Amino acid sequence: MLQRSMPFLISVPILLAAPFAVAQPAPPSAPEAPSLDARLAAVLDAPGGLDARAVADRARAASTAGLRADAEVARAAAKRVEVDRAFVPRVGVTARYTRLSETDPTVIDGLPIEVAIPGPVPNQLAAGVSLGLPVSDWFLRLPVAQEASARGEVARRAQAEVARRRAALEAVLAYYQWARTRLVAVVAEAGLEDARAHLTAAERLARAELASPADVKLAEAGVARASLGLDRARHGEALLAEQLRRLLDLPDGAPLAIGEDLTVPPFAVGDAPSGPEALSEALRARPESRALAALDAALAAERDVAGMGRLPRLDVVANLSVSNPSPRGLQNEDETVVVWDASAVLSWSLGDLLGADTVDRDVAARERGVAADREALADGVALELEAARAAIRDADSAATASAVELAAAEEAFRVRTRLFALGKATSLELTDAETALTSARLGVVDARIARREGEARLAHALGR
DSSP: OHHHHHHHHHHHHHHHHHHHHHHSOOOOOOOOOOOHHHHHHTTSSOTTOBOHHHHHHHHHHHOHHHHHHHHHHHHHHHHHHHHHHHTSOEEEEEEEEEEOOOOOOEEEOSSSSOEEEOOOOSEEEEEEEEEEEOHHIIIIIHHHHHHHHHHHHHHHHHHHHHHHHHHHHHHHHHHHHHHHHHHHHHHHHHHHHHHHHHHHHHHHHHHTTSSOHHHHHHHHHHHHHHHHHHHHHHHHHHHHHHHHHHHHTOOTTOOOOBOSOTTSOSSOGGGSOOHHHHHHHHHHHOHHHHHHHHHHHHHHHHHHHHHGGGSOEEEEEEEEEEEESOTTSOTTOOOOEEEEEEEEEEEOOHHHHHHHHHHHHHHHHHHHHHHHHHHHHHHHHHHHHHHHHHHHHHHHHHHHHHHHHHHHHHHHHHHHHHHHHTTOSOHHHHHHHHHHHHHHHHHHHHHHHHHHHHHHHHHHHTTO
């Protein structure tokens, strides 16, 4: 009897379970979502877009700091011309007309005969040309003064290059920050798509009474949270885009696009030297070093120019004049004469001697300042190199870790999505998987951009 009833007992739970199996909706066969690389590729390497090199070149040309430095270069060039003109022979031209009042002749008494000396000529004319030749300055002061002004101009040009390189680095980093927000927006769009798919599945399961209203509310909260993240990403992108337009002097509202593949490093760290060799290369290549060297040379020449003040000056002076009446004769003779003179003048001034000592002290103080700047530059460049390399190492480590994390998060999200569609996972579990996937995607994007930023900082530190 028991044996005959066993098939019936076994078939009962099967029959009872059959309606539920039929009522459970089959998961939809949606097309597979594109991978993160595919999503990023859609906004990378756009035709006509910006790349780091184009950004740097445009920033150099549009930099207000560079334009201000160019003005200082123009001033240095004008000062150089002024120095050259200071040693041009001094030429002067004068012309004078004098009208004297009429006077009676002067009568000299007591002589055997009456002598009357007529008054001066009432209409007097004089014209002259003078020439001064700074002979000693030509041979002593001029070469040194020209060297000082030339070195000063070189220093200004190097400082202008420093300003433009800084502007270029600032613009490149701003470009990468904008690109990061652009890619974050892509990740946020993907997260919103996942959250909406989650909500659709939750509503479908709730209609089949396989999910609770709380699951639907949790999915709705996920959609709202993803929408907020996307809005914030787009707002940040708009702000950084406007900043980038300002740095590049682009028109308001000019469209921006990423014109390079940010997944490929533009600069291989292995090609860069390391240790003392890297510091030596950087100090040789950086325009700051050229500016300091030019300042040193200019200060030395300035001291030499001031030292010339301790020596006597030799000038040759010549004058030529045409006058009526003659300045060397009687003023009452109406006669036009031509006279000339030439002199060699040796002079020395106590003020020049004291001024040279003052200049020596001033130059010595500025040379100590340049030496301190040189030490500060070496320390700063060494720190820049180390910080850039550390940033690149961190970015590489983050890239490795984020790749593993992304693979795990994608698989976990795929499994949780499948299980949730079958009613075997909760909405909270799927939400956690969505959060982990978005975080992993953001980690990949951040690691790639951080690598680019580190490369840009390293190239700047090396003077490349």
